[in-house]
Amino acid sequence: MASTSTSTSISRIQFTNITDKETIYQRCLLVIGTCHDYASVPAPGAVEDFIAVKARDALHQPLGQQNWPVSQGTFRCLVMLQPGANKVEFQLHHRGQTTTSARLTVLYQPLLQLPPLHLAILVAKDSPLLIDCPPAKRGAISTAHGTLDAAVLKLRMAAYMWQAMTAEDLRAKGLGRRCFRLDEEWGVDTTTLASSYLQSEPGSSARMMGSVAKVHVVRSEKTVAELRDADVNRRVRHRRELQTCFEQALTRHGHPFVGTTRPVVAGMFLDSHYSVEQGAVLAHVALGFHRSTGVSHAVYGSHTTYAWPRFLEEVPACLLDLTPTGDTVGHDTCQCATMRDACFVGQGAMLEQVGYAFGKAPPTDALSKGCIKDWGRVFVAQKGSENHEAKWELMDALRIIATNEHFRLPGDRALSRSQKESNVVIRCALDQNDEPLLEISSKAGLARIQFLDPSGKVVWEVDFCRKTAAEHQQQDDEMPIKAGPAIFHLSVPELEGRLDRSQPSSLEVLAMNGCARKAQNVWMLLADQPFLKVPGTSLVLSKRSVRAPALDGSESSQPYWRWAMLLKRKHQQGGGRLTHASRIDIRIGATMDGAVVYYADGSKCNCGRANQAHYGGHQAEARSLSEDEVFDISRISLNKAGGWGSLHGCRMTLSNGTAWGAINGNNQNEIQHLEISEDERIIGFYGQSDTGSGFTYEFGIITAPKSVVDSDEGLPRQIYDMPELMNTDGGLSPQDQHHGGESDMEDEDDDDDNEGSDSDDDVDMD
Template identity: 25%
Template structure:
């Protein structure tokens, strides 16, 4: 199991889709997110008056949508809209109302012509009216968008976890003492998930990757994302409520609280408890899936100054990917669309006599909403294979979460907040590359596409300060990190661009990464099946992987190790496989059982070479004259689970050992020949690699 730990009024009815409309001006992403037409010099918005205008100019005050084209197709229920309305020459505050069929009208702030809004869509064609409530009466733009649910994509499941004896309430300040029920938690979690969906789709668009979207597990049940018609039946996000066998005392044990100085990693942690409970629950969590988990029983301990039953963790345990977070900031989350603006404009001071000030960064309610929803998305990001990045949500950019949805915020930050000024509320480009190939985010334009292989990438040393990257599934990205900080990356974001073999010149990498002679260059290579290999220190890797073998001329390289020496790696061994017409290998005796133990190479002169241990049963693989092994397919993790061999004649052996662990293959790079093997072992083999040279 692996996871990442973190701190912590009535309006006109819009015409039908088929009716002819005046085209709505749209901007390209570059135009939409370029510099604002407002100089941004003021520290707060002020009321202004529009100058007198003629009818032609008056028409230009109607809303213009800048991030979605008219009649575009999208794949999400809740769509984030960015736009301009009113004059761009004066400072003012007004509203833009959003009117759509079958959903209540909701108004959103418009500051100095900038506005942002969330729009509810029904499956199929939608006509949306955006009404600017300006000084000359309502100015209306009718906009068309088609929503196609991609039910073939795997969804994100939403789960609220309760202790066996949980009261099913969460921490709230006195002002909200009647707003901490399980039903309220479900409503808030549902609304949060749709905000995640809108944010992620917009981020894909801004990065030139189309209208990819996070699909939620939806059912035809009473909807709650509008306060004006709660209970209307719609396809809406379903929230699982799961009761654990663990008691409230166990969940709230101070030793399990992530932020507690008494945290004891010897005990089962909250993440493991959550995972175990999901597996006990059964479907849909008994198959590969991704889950966002909210711990309902989080509680701010005013004496210990710790939030009990809270952990900010995300990652994967087997086939179950999970991001978890506590409910201690849930009081500040919006319950529905109408509540979003009030929630993000609520500057009430957090009273730590009742609720937590998480990370000492949620001292006002709007900031608590940012951290609660944004930091939980950070953990869901980990569950989708994302790592920590230099900027954005996977850094601590979730403190600016509100800016995705708002053109103003409390405090002294200048208004308006156009899309390019959202600061931390974004996915870093390397996040987008990882998500681009995640199966959750496929779109019809991709056509049929699947990774070419389940195998992860490998990195091998070469002559002249070079590295060979092999990625059977296709290489999507190589990141260059200096002294722990991201510097740059190379990317292959489209399938047509991808390669399965790529050579890196280390000198060029250092120049691109501005890496000094005394600095450490870390290289991370990611393939299209979301697997990554890491070289923590590229220079040290090259130094450590040049070896001298007896009776083998030339420079010999060791490959990277497969297996993590999880059994201690106490028994080291190596064999030289360089053959000649006079001396050659006739057979290989493979020792294996539930795991892979070792191999004995039988030579024609009667001698033997042993690699690893000789436990388990033994299976003989006989080689034909002139035949030699050139490639190994390996399953490994903490140790070597199993192995298969492929020869220069194309013969493939049976599978030896177990089938756990990740899949990889290893062979000499292009233009090189295999000359030896090396391994370590405990009770059975726990690491394995090859040795090769240029002939």
Template identity: 30%
Template structure:
């Protein structure tokens, strides 16, 4: 029944009809009642390929098994399988659906003993879906009995499973369905399945052509499910199993289906004009938005794996006060979410290099939700290359990420033995989840993920980086904070990460903003970029420009001309500044 259900649910979700294989052996075909009867008169004609069932003896007594809780039962089950050996050895990477035959309902204590519905997935060893046997009396013995068992309205009995007044069809559906959810977990599905009583009628409807009359009132209406939920589970699980588990692959599958890269949401531009790009190598199965801009942003499908939306100034101005979140589901079942698009549109300064007007250095960061810097915080900057005391450019060889319950900061160590602190001055002592990642020569930082709290004034709480060779390091604390506030900073197309920047202090001396500095790929940057004194001139120029703008407003047109002349004189010795 499970094996037949999977391809039907796969077909509804459009990953194609596919199912898992069962271990089979040649023996008497017991799937139908007629075949069992024929085995007594014509044994040879009743032979065929049938699913193989292993009876494994446990090393524990019945009393010990019935006294165990869920984790203890799971350990005992795995122990028995390992002792049995054969197909259950770890190197075979088996996926096992197992019943505990010593389960028993204690009517006095109104409790099922020796039962636990548990699933565990181990990609390098034995994966197990475990269930008690206390409900199997209501299951069909042959395929002929499937309709009778799923339509049986007789009471199940208090002394059997403790479900007073429950009809037998419901007992059958609950046992088969809940056991099946553990099988999905053993295959690697990550979705927490629902256990609603009012959706039990969905299970019989998956196997019966139609349900009529008062005999099965539960089948008279179809549960109104969300777009991504079915009897089987969630669409993302279906897609993920198809892409990552060899059990569900079929001949003719394209290699792109097996790519396990998450979808990318790239946000570029300013509050004047912005572009939101959604891309995935396995195609985009679905994306949803929370609230969103007005007038609504229109995503254009450029290809199956690329969607793009362009936001103009009016659209942004009318909607920037609302949180706009985007969640994307790729064809491989992986998801990426951006909690608030507007947080990525902080006015980023673009530095045009002197004498190289076609080359720009851009900034992108994750900071407070309101966009304004935290009161009392100070800015910092750390380039992946810098000039040593002799004027020679040296590169960073190691990045230390200091994360505890919040983000303390980071430290860059250079080949000349020096270091730069991304945050508070001096070495950062904090962060019980401190991790270091080596910055190998020729391997670039590809992505920086930052987790922040919902409260706009609270500092950041997690940081993780990924390198171009696949290595990743850091702690996001995403599970502790709901997993919805992690944002990914990736360089734009044709760009690379050349430095980090942010703000520190104000709330507990922690990091309140963390970002990346990017430059064009394949272009050698001039040494001035790695000179701290040049960056100080740039920062000073930003302030000078603001002061003289106010001065020009007071002086009128003549004052404005004088201010422009003075600004032009200063800009000859520093980077030119423009707003993207």
């Protein structure tokens, strides 16, 4: 980076988020920097300082000039790039003069081999092609902000702003400057005011043309009245009709909205309208929907677009405009009192839906909760811009990156299927001296580890994304996405040096595939050591489980039946022989009733209360196992959701992909997976069950080293005599073993076919 200055006493312009000759992969770039702060010595009546941005592309064609405000010695500006080397000059203007300047070369390389985000506007078949525009925007006397043409310009500019914001946010998170590209076509370049109106000047047609984001105008078969039907807009469950209408219009439109190409579309309803009489915005719905094998789309209304910028030159003015919106347009629960508020709400909320279209599942926010109020601080320097909250949540950003090719960068290594589906494992392990270790692992690699105090404040954070980004920056090399370690260990002394042992410390872990896991109390986790030493040998068995929220958070003294069992055990006829599990029956009804393991010798063992005579479960599913498949279970998925307090569902998977059981829900945030590493085999199960109902509150796996299990000798014989690997008395006193008898919930199940866990598919254990 080279810089020139007219005065040696004036601090030079410096760029804080980009380096000279850096390669950029998206067209719209957010540049952040610092300059001399003249505001520290203000002059009465002085014109506000600003940064003038001038650019030339690789063909030496000027790209126009835009002015951006300066605040407290900082500036933010958007730069539209052309393929190749872009020479960009930044001039600081103070009192009508250029006081200092700096030049920056930016190499723009569009990744045309990656799929784009498509833009579309839906219009009714009898649409007047107008949008809401209040008098403050001269809606009654001018069509500059209220026509279909204006809506096209505004949606296009908003998409470029989303692009710049996303790329900068992911860069700051240590994930590289990555984002989606837009589907562009050759046409009139409307991104700047100059290029949009040069068509009126003779001989200027070549200058105004270029690659620009294409906005498809899609015609609906619905009329304006049908789209604005009050009943459809009033009842939430019927608002899906508007989404369906948009889907059908895309299908009729055809290319590029073809399901086989899996496009992602950001769509707008042109005919949205605020009804003063009804006090509601009609023909508007904010929804995003992701399909892994079809058209994914986000839809939003046009009711705030009057406040959106059409060109780059209008961005600062729109984001700083405090003009009241008036009474003729929707206020969106009083969030749109001013023009800038309307712009914040509209652009930010629509980007939220785009996030859902890319695969972030509702209802949690893909963008941070401060996105709307801080939206303007992303693009225009203001007080507090450096700490704005208009950001993607890291978990959602990682999930979107892992599941969409749109966000790839050169040098990225795509996650394998097992890495994409892998969960975070938090457990207690042993070091070489048999001392406990906190072990955190994920096949996808770790992204971030946070320790929180009882108030929820983060007291210690290990951010692997930013750490690897800093290493790349020091080496001045390309910044592909790079995961943290797959396994991370922390010793008890290390934890005690950072955390207060007298206070419960929770742990939140995020993997590079966006999967998260939380441990409520690190100290309890370390105290309940998940391993078993086999007497007379050096063999150590590992244990890990999924516990129901009611079990993790309960301070009740209610006893639970602790059980364990092995997939191979002593033959019931003795003689030193062993028998193997020949069938596993997973009993799922309205909740997880339990499971039953049948053995080749005709015996069986409950995964639950040993004395339980029968299990319910209308979704029960069993599978027979050959002797070669006994130790071939590679994954157990468990659903923690549900209002019963117990685990909700269970599904087992063999290494060949064969699966059985029922997850009993589709909330992916509540589904956790117990997976084995490449050097492990599952040899048994353990858990806790209610002493009354028998419902499962904890289900876990017992693993042994693969080298031991697969050896000619197999597992040592001592294992089959260990009482902690048997289901006997539940670890309870005789009175607690029969606590509550048959629960009231189970009796109610028999009387209620719709809500109960039991059904005609009960299994008799007598």
